[in-house]
Amino acid sequence: MAEQTIVKKLKVLNAYGIHARPAALLVRAAGKYECEIFIEKDGNKVSGKSIMGLMTIEGYPGSTMQVSASGIDAREAMAEIEELFANKFYED
Amino acid sequence: MTITVQDLWDEGAERLSLSIIAGEQYLARKIPEIAMNRPGLALTGFFQYFANQRIQVFGLAEFTYLKSLSNKEKSRRLEELFNQQIPGIVITRNRKASSEILELSERFKVPVMRTPLVTMNFVNECTVLLEKLAAPRERIQGTMMEVMGIGVLLRGNPGIGKSETALSLIERGYSLVSDDITEIRRTSRGRILCWANEVTRFHMEIRGIGIIHVPSLFGVASIRRQTELDVVIDLEKPSGDEDRTGVHPESIELMGVKLPCIRLPVRSGRDMANIVEVAALNQKLKELGHDAAKELDDKIISRLTKGRVQHG
Numbered sequence: 001m002a003e004q005t006i007v008k009k010l011k012v013l014n015a016y017g018i019h020a021r022p023a024a025l026l027v028r029a030a031g032k033y034e035c036e037i038f039i040e041k042d043g044n045k046v047s048g049k050s051i052m053g054l055m056t057i058e059g060y061p062g063s064t065m066q067v068s069a070s071g072i073d074a075r076e077a078m079a080e081i082e083e084l085f086a087n088k089f090y091e092d
Numbered sequence: 093m094t095i096t097v098q099d100l101w102d103e104g105a106e107r108l109s110l111s112i113i114a115g116e117q118y119l120a121r122k123i124p125e126i127a128m129n130r131p132g133l134a135l136t137g138f139f140q141y142f143a144n145q146r147i148q149v150f151g152l153a154e155f156t157y158l159k160s161l162s163n164k165e166k167s168r169r170l171e172e173l174f175n176q177q178i179p180g181i182v183i184t185r186n187r188k189a190s191s192e193i194l195e196l197s198e199r200f201k202v203p204v205m206r207t208p209l210v211t212m213n214f215v216n217e218c219t220v221l222l223e224k225l226a227a228p229r230e231r232i233q234g235t236m237m238e239v240m241g242i243g244v245l246l247r248g249n250p251g252i253g254k255s256e257t258a259l260s261l262i263e264r265g266y267s268l269v270s271d272d273i274t275e276i277r278r279t280s281r282g283r284i285l286c287w288a289n290e291v292t293r294f295h296m297e298i299r300g301i302g303i304i305h306v307p308s309l310f311g312v313a314s315i316r317r318q319t320e321l322d323v324v325i326d327l328e329k330p331s332g333d334e335d336r337t338g339v340h341p342e343s344i345e346l347m348g349v350k351l352p353c354i355r356l357p358v359r360s361g362r363d364m365a366n367i368v369e370v371a372a373l374n375q376k377l378k379e380l381g382h383d384a385a386k387e388l389d390d391k392i393i394s395r396l397t398k399g400r401v402q403h404g
Contacts, residue, residue, distance in 0.1 A: 020303065031250065031251065044231055045231075046231070046233065046273060047233055047250060049250035049251070050233065050250060050272050050273065051272075051297040051303070052271050052272035052273045052289075052292050052295070052296075052297055053233065053272060053273050055291065055292050056231075056273050056289040056291055056292050058291075
């Protein structure tokens with residue numbers, strides 16, 4: 001499969017926003033894939049594979065993140081990340 | 093980057109001992125020119141050249157001059173000054189603002205602040221602050237350490253071992269500035285200043301352990317609030333094209349500043365902390381004017397060419 005970049009806007013739906021646990025879930029999901037994953041909000045762009053990065057991005061409940069994945073398995077990675085956002089990081 | 097009086101207030105209220113005496117609701121006013129102006133000359137009625145886009149500082153000179161005017165004249169001159177769309181006023185030495193100033197502040201929607209500092213000290217402190225506020229800043233991926241006074245930025249793909257290398261360096265007595273996410277800005281001297289994000293400051297993530305608080309475990313000597321960047325070290329998978337001599341060092345650019353960049357291949361069992369320490373030391377030596385690689389190369393070249401001359 002060819003290299004590809006997927007960009008999606010995802011909304012933080014859980015009650016506490018992106019704190020340590022959701023950040024860990026995201027990093028674990030992103031870390032499984034070869035592709036580069038970035039999460040961007042208000043001009044701050046951090047690696048989706050960095051716990052520290054995700055904890056500094058100020059992912060308030062209700063805010064929207066721009067998630068981009070580029071690389072050979074970008075589609076699968078994005079699907080998994082989307083699932084985490086959609087399921088409120090399995091919280092509540 | 094646009095700065096408002098609000099930014100100055102947020103960042104400087106404590107440091108400059110500022111208090112707002114009028115026009116608090118107008119703090120959103122922009123400061124188009126990041127500087128201060130003493131409006132003494134303007135108060136005499138000279139507006140042909142007036143730095144109206146700067147913060148106006150009322151000191152002893154301004155107040156003494158205003159005192160010398162009749163009440164009517166004083167109001168007229170002040171009104172003219174406020175009419176120039178100034179961003180804001182700071183009164184030094186805790187002078188009391190006259191009722192005209194308070195009234196004009198409302199009418200022209202200009203915030204007025206006050207400080208107990210004398211004008212000279214205020215101007216000095218405020219210049220530093222404004223420069224800091226105006227400097228372009230970025231957030232970059234990388235772990236920042238200070239090793240023997242050398243600012244080292246460790247970069248590399250997730251999982252390559254930046255945090256682990258940093259941890260070994262901390263155990264050796266060096267200091268952590270930031271883990272994984274580093275805030276940077278360019279100083280007026282053309283250096284890059286690095287510090288950590290407020291929220292995660294002095295925390296590290298170590299695979300298998302989780303998040304740790306570095307000063308709690310290693311003491312306050314293990315951390316630094318900020319440091320200037322001297323050398324960038326990229327941790328990489330071994331590729332085979334690593335630098336073997338160091339005669340032609342690589343460099344990268346961050347915010348328009350050129351910095352030496354060393355690519356270190358990571359192999360299992362290799363003590364990266366030790367190598368980073370040596371790289372930092374070597375950088376320090378270069379800054380002192382000793383470039384070991386180049387000196388050795390020069391020596392070899394001179395021997396070789398001397399040889400050629402002798403034999404040829």
